[in-house]
Amino acid sequence: MTTRILYVDDEPDIREVAAMSLELDPEFEVRTAASGVEALPLASEWKPDLILLDVMMPVMDGPTTFARLREQPDTAAIPVVFITARTQAQEVEGFKSLGAKGVIGKPFDPMSLASTVRGYLPG
């Protein structure tokens, strides 16, 4: 069974590493977006099972993108995990209180990203 993962990050090298890392899990189908603006219509159209969302992005940051995803009926229920360098307990709790499924620290380990992400998927 295929699991669709959308990875959103403004850094092209990181998008490439993340996609490659996630695809180490043969059940993951991965698409990437370079910004929140790009991610919103892609999420609507493609209906990923999980969105990994960088927090600090120009134009539309992660929390704003997350709020917009929640406003769109067809993306409102998609679980979102934030990706951020700011992983102090207070900040992590702040992201969770917004409704995020979790937080993955940046930089992530390319070899274990897929298994970390799998932990956020149901069953």
Place this chain on the structure above:
Amino acid sequence: MTGFEDKMAQLRERFLARAESDRAKLVAAATLDDRAELRRLAHGLSGSAAVFGFPDIGLDAQALEEAVDSDADEGELRRLCALLTDRLARETQRT
């Protein structure tokens, strides 16, 4: 080398080439007190350096990015920028 490792090595080479060009851009931005450019460059390095095996570059870049965000004075930005550019020179020469 596996396909994954081979691709990671390619991306690391690309990062090193970019880091060299970013170092020159950082020096120019600090001279001009161009905070938007300093932040853009620091943000890019802070997000990617550690993934490619350069955690100290990532930490220095993050410190610079946070200093711009907290509206630090020009002297502090120049100090942090110099730390980052020195680190970039050392780390990229070492490899």
